[in-house]
Amino acid sequence: MNLAVRDIRHSLGRFVLTTIGVGMLLMVVLGMGGIYRGLVDDALVVTRGVGADIWVVQRDTRGPFAEVSRLPRSVVDRVTAVPGVRDAREFVFHTIQRERGGRPLRMGVLGLGWPTDKGEGLPLIAGRPLAQNHFEMIADESLGLALGERLQLGKDTYTVVGLTRWLVSSGGDGIACFTSRDAQAIQFDEPGESVRLERQARRGRARGIDFGRTQPSVLERASGLSGRIAALPGPAVSAVIARLAPGADAGEVQGIMDGWGDVTTYTADQQEELLLKGSVDRARRQILLFRVLLTIISAVIMALIIYTLTLDKLHPIALLKLIGAPNHTIVGLILQQSLIMGGLAFAVGYVIGLELFPRFPRRVLVTNDDLLRVAGIVLVISVFASLLGIWKAMRVAPNEAIG
């Protein structure tokens, strides 16, 4: 006859409620760990996703995720020409906040290097990659946009052709992918009036110099598209990302580019470190600390609950001793009950978490490692708490059952 199970069955309601309570506590512990992992993972999802070996950014900046970084597009060609570089493309990334249906819509705008990168590598859950070099976008589902939905950004309207999951910026904002030209158009969008004023100003400046007066075509050009004027720079890119040829040495390649004077380079690992030490560092440490605290508190609460469970049974335990039950029967009763509660509570926490975590606004990433760790903690607490109870039970005199 299993005494632990009998006792549980006898006070089933109480046991179930306590177990659910402990389970919810464990769910929060799991969730806090998951929020931590999610934060770290989200911060790295873009850098990992683009698959760069080397990041080339504006000189002395920490790259586009930490601060503003601007490079002329021509750096792409320069980087491509460095021995050891397999290919290079521009990286355009910035965050915008617009309004949609009266609510703020924050999104990370990521430029894909059309035509080499149409977004085939993205974690698509619906739709397709980009098929034309303008006016299409792939949006993360967290942005709340539907397939086929049209969104006006700047002067142009973009159609959502694909949806991704968990593609978010380090701030947790959903990312939308465009061709890099479109991404730049969104970033550097200027109102028509400002464009007209700028053209007029150019015309004015051209009239003021000899060259402008002697060459009428210069005046003509000055009021045309800025992209056609050789003297004006094209829109800047945030960074250039390079992939190395097989066998190439990253240090050597970096050495060449660092000699240029207008760029700074980072390896992929350095970039990840910059991210974790930079923009998400405080949030990460804050959650980590809270998680440690929460784990300790849960451990204490759980231990107390299990210990109290034993205290409530001291009279029957004295009685068992009185009728001659050996110690291992009593130890078994306490230990098994505590393990049953710990195990069930863990399962409850896990199941509730499975149901609840996907509804969180940011990713809650519960890894198998974390699950195992929490399970281990629960096991240790269950055993430890029952040891306390067993210690107490061993000291109960059988004659305490009488009286």
Place this chain on the structure above:
Amino acid sequence: MGDAPALEANGLTKVYGSGHTEVVALREASMQVRRGEVAALLGPSGAGKSTFLLCVGLINPPTRGRVTIGGRAVIDGPRALGDLRRFRREHIGFVFQKSNLIPFLNAADNVQIMGELIGRPAAVARRRALELLDALGVGARARNMPTQLSGGEQQRVTVARALANQPSLILADEPTAALDSTRGRQVMELFRDVAHTHGTGVIVVTHDHRALDVFDTVYEMEDGMLRPATRSGVEASAGPAREHRLLP
């Protein structure tokens, strides 16, 4: 264990506490209970009756003295058997004033566990438990929890548990205190029947003088001293004169 008496207690002395808090609860108490003998133990409150049962029941060993159960010297002065709890579950049955059933086990389980504790297979212990409950007239309540049973029913289940390990000695401390006199007498008669049919020695601490005719022997205890009851002593404490067929 042959023909050895169920219990031989010789010169039991029990001292609680020490120094100025010292209480001598038993003074050289001796008693012999044969197999099949039912002994009553009378005496005022605080006389040391419970202490005596705890000493011979190996729950709270005496400070001095010798306890022999079924011919086996269990306690001899400072020397005692290594595993008293084991001896207890194999040879002694207990019944106390308040029902002492395990609250989370139903009636049958409360009896069955005793059988399992002495190593019987669950099925065997179960069968025996149900037989005992039937024999004690509470077979129909086998599946009830202790709180669902009346005081008398609880006491019967406790008796069944005390019998489940086929003990050589049953110790009952005021088992009928919570019962009305009819029920109390029934329980006493139960002890007598058990003792006579199973050859078990039984000691019952009681205040109920109306049921004394059930017992084979009657002892009195006063201030830690134990002696066979005299007619006058019993009558004095029992009030109006009564016939006790077993008293000298």
